[in-house]
Amino acid sequence: MTIANFGQLFQNHTPNLQAFALQLTRDKNDAEDLFQDTVYKAMRYRHLYQPKTNLQAWLMTIMRNTFINEWRKRKRKQQAAELQIPGVTLTQTSATRNDGxxxxxxxxxxxxxxxxxxxxxxxxxxxxxxxxxxxxxxxxxxxxxxxxxxxxxxxxxxxxxxxxxxxxxxxxxxxx
CATH class of the missing domain: 1.10.10.10 (Winged helix-like DNA-binding domain superfamily/Winged helix DNA-binding domain)
Incomplete structure (x- = not known):
């Protein structure tokens, strides 16, 4: 399937995907980011889509999995930051970062x-x-x-x- 053909099919589902992203994230900016990630992944993996199957379900699965993976990644970072091991600093809280x-x-x-x-x-x-x-x-x-x-x-x-x-x-x- 060409990018143009896939893009046309994808556009039909854009409003539903944007609404689903907003429902998942409950934040307009995060929803836009999630939508963009979904567009990227859908285009990149379009060869995996089986024609004549439910494209909207396939796209929403990509979006949901992307959201879950990002949420888990943030959760792990948060948990790592909360660990307080004596002598080990996992995050900088009050120090200024030296970009030089x-x-x-x-x-x-x-x-x-x-x-x-x-x-x-x-x-x-x-x-x-x-x-x-x-x-x-x-x-x-x-x-x-x-x-x-x-x-x-x-x-x-x-x-x-x-x-x-x-x-x-x-x-x-x-x-x-």
Missing amino acids: ESKVTMQELMKSMDQLEEGLSKPFLMAFRGYKYEEIASEMDLPLGTIKSRIHQARKLLKTSIKRHYQTKNLVDILN
Whole structure:
């Protein structure tokens, strides 16, 4: 089924989906986000839809599952934040975040990533951006095991590169 055909079928169910999203979230902005996530997933996985079946039910199932998964993720984060283990800080509550340190680290990480071959950097970047291994494998048309292996190799090479960078940097600081 083409994107255009699927899009036309999808549009017929937009008002019902938006109402369902609002019913689930009880917040207009969250409902819009949920609707957009549903549109994305429906378009991405349209090949899984069986023609001549109930499209609205399929779309609402995607929406409901997306909502539940997001709710569970938020719940886990909340529970982790409520755990108070002596000497371990899971979240920063009163401290100010130092963006400079993370920015420098990201710049160094990106320099190291530029040195990786595309076969390693692309799956690593996709995983870093939140894609699931299965989605990366599908996108790159490679077996799941190959994707996992490449991401592992990229992590290992990046770790070594950053470690080497800091060791060299420390030696330069000592010599100066």
